[in-house]
Amino acid sequence: MGPTEAAAPELAAVSEPEFAGPAQRETLDPQDWEGFRTLAHRTLDRMIDLQRDIRDEPVWRQVPDDVERRFQEAAPVDGAPIEEVLRDVAQLVVPYPTGNLHPRFWGWVGGTGSPTGMLGDLIAAGTNSVAGNFNDAAARVEEQVTRWMADAIGMPTGTTGLITSGGSVANLVGLAAARDAVAGFDVPGRGVRAAPGQLALYASTEVHSSVTKAAQLLGIGRDGLRLIPTDAQYRIDTNLLSRTMREDRADGFVPIGIVGNAGTVNTGAIDDLDRLADIARDESVWLHVDGAFGAVAALSDNLRPLLRGLERADSVALDFHKWMYVPYEAGAVLVRDADALKRPFASDAAYLAPPPRGVGAQPDPANGRGPQLSRGFKALKVWMLIKEQGLAKYGRLVEQNVRDVRHLAALIDSHPDLDRVAPAPLNVVCFRYAPRGAAPDAPLDEWNQEILMRLQERGIAVPSSTVLRGHFVLRVANVNHRTRAEDFDLLVRETLRIGRELSG
């Protein structure tokens, strides 16, 4: 014992676990590495074949009852050979995916993934780095990817950010930064109850549900999320926004931020971001832009003008697993003011204090910029894909997706039995089957829901749906690098075929 004796009496009093004699040593490493290697290569081949041949598969299939029952089994007490586990994966899991690998998956905003992205995740899992908090390559790759994206959308030098699980958490982080930067008091210390009035965020009625969740989680509440109606193009009515903010202040609200949409989920509408930046400046509030998919349109010279003002945002949320085609999951939040990003996530834990050298020598750990401490190395697949493809090709792919949606919109517009029900300013189009001569009380909503389900059940295509102006509509969001123009020809043909099955 050295000079510090204080600990001794405590130790004596402690119950520390005791075990009988040494058991046989075990590990999760394979006993037979070469056998494992063979099976691993077989698995990799299957994954490559799956992506290569995906066009020949149905887009989706229902899990049958016998498979369903296997998912009800209790956890095994004793293990099974890895061969058996991989057989279970092959029989129970691989045949029943979400379907978003497929060239005719356009549901929600489901990204397609890519073979190089898969390699990125393989390497991330194989090296198992914990990203962002340590003095290692992973933290540097993340920082480089964040910088690349900030540059690509024109945000200034010094912009910081965080690789997130996706757009929802990116929105949460951006709005947390907004709350704690603008509310005018020490929110992380005192809590929202100390606010002099109801904190208020402003967004259009088309804003993504994750913003509602963020308002709830941040203690602002739905009462503080002020939803402003949109114009005919589903963009926020900026005059109404300004007026509402003025009136709200008079009513005791404390406006803290505006959420602009760069690509709404329903129709792909892009708010007038430049005007929103003006209003945010004039009102001294934060501008956060939800660019989950739309921000990536900045990679195209032809589409970038649609996003004018994006570069003026205080924070931007974007996804890599949507319009940058990396496998799930990866997104990012970019924030102009690094201090603002850190305020909600400050911590002074002794076990995280960075030493001057060694593994922990990370002066700006990502832990201080978001809700996670441990994080997987999601940036690697993004870094690899940008290096392999280059930003210019990404711009062309985004344009290709938009061009194909223009083709689909033209097909819909030219057919008398199809109704396009909203503008398609980007890569999303909403439409429905509405045959000429149908009775005024024809059950169009029911027919279109049935069309949607049959398209999916027959493995033909996966659009999703939404409700616009009270109507149930089919919705195609194209962030699919495998789609060809003729895939939309097929969609239209089969939609009409099923529609006629229903309308007779």
Added chain:
Amino acid sequence: MGPTEAAAPELAAVSEPEFAGPAQRETLDPQDWEGFRTLAHRTLDRMIDLQRDIRDEPVWRQVPDDVERRFQEAAPVDGAPIEEVLRDVAQLVVPYPTGNLHPRFWGWVGGTGSPTGMLGDLIAAGTNSVAGNFNDAAARVEEQVTRWMADAIGMPTGTTGLITSGGSVANLVGLAAARDAVAGFDVPGRGVRAAPGQLALYASTEVHSSVTKAAQLLGIGRDGLRLIPTDAQYRIDTNLLSRTMREDRADGFVPIGIVGNAGTVNTGAIDDLDRLADIARDESVWLHVDGAFGAVAALSDNLRPLLRGLERADSVALDFHKWMYVPYEAGAVLVRDADALKRPFASDAAYLAPPPRGVGAQPDPANGRGPQLSRGFKALKVWMLIKEQGLAKYGRLVEQNVRDVRHLAALIDSHPDLDRVAPAPLNVVCFRYAPRGAAPDAPLDEWNQEILMRLQERGIAVPSSTVLRGHFVLRVANVNHRTRAEDFDLLVRETLRIGRELSG
């Protein structure tokens, strides 16, 4: 056009992007699938060799300047062959990991990963399912894994939960559920400002920093996180807790929950969870247990008694990427009351309304149980490992880690130049070099920080550090399935060697 004409005038007014003639069609799929396959297999071999031979590698190495410069490069406009990208990965990324694959990595609570876990992530990325929101295998696997864990720790049938990125978000989700279930008013609707008094969470001074972050994010604020001192074993003083809660109520606080520790990060201390469950019941507040690593000790018959009361918690946070050895990232939150879990995350977005059949026919989407909408298929690797290894082996591995830490503690206790500064009730031990006969003003803190950094820089071992009772100490947390007892012999030997270099 059918009977719905309303949309037509809007469409006419819309600016929809136009492009000159069709460009050449592109994709992110390889042009040469067989060439890609060859490189992918080479990558897989490298990842398998890396894990097989990791014992022969240094635990960690510093990124050199020439590599550092590569991470400063701007994003490439044009791409490069995948061979080149994989060469960059091999030269810039793989040699500079966090280090937690290695048998002598015991820093923070860095999990080791495993080859089967890596295959799980490969398959997840290859199939690219979006987990939890759809009518597919991924949602079923997640549900099964959640049920397995709830059963394993003895929570009742009907317990629900969510696969999360890890313990931090699991703590956030559990505490969000607590806030919205107990505060006594519509928190998601009205926000925290409507609270009749300062909302209060109770935890020991040893609670993890993610709980502080959660309090900040949830709008409760650090003022509402009431930190209760611990006893000599670093467990919350339950008498003081009860008294503080009573006094706080008298002072206008609104107690909503207690956070119990099942394995504190500093020393592995386990609070008296059964007593905390009694107090939570008596005070009508929520009991959340942060079991990020410690909850997994429930898989061992010998260790389970230490966790008595865990099964009574309202919510439990745990990690798979720590003591269940899956690659980063995966954790879970388990919640007794399904309605309480959903309250903070409710959303009524039309584009997410589940239809009766098809891909979207998911009556209980995970989106409604956490902050993410899109999520990667993290549960697959857990499912595969539990099937391969069985729960019994997991219990034995956890015991093996604890037994090895007992061995290390005994080595420390028996050496006159080493001071163990805290009890080691589980798999964490804290100690420092404090040579007999050192001057009373010997710079022990400086020496021990230098020992820590040299152990890491020389690639020998990676403990981390913390501060206990004002002293800088070395800290070993063993969640490593590759560690052998002799690895701790080496740690002690090298700690003493470096210590003597410093103390002369």
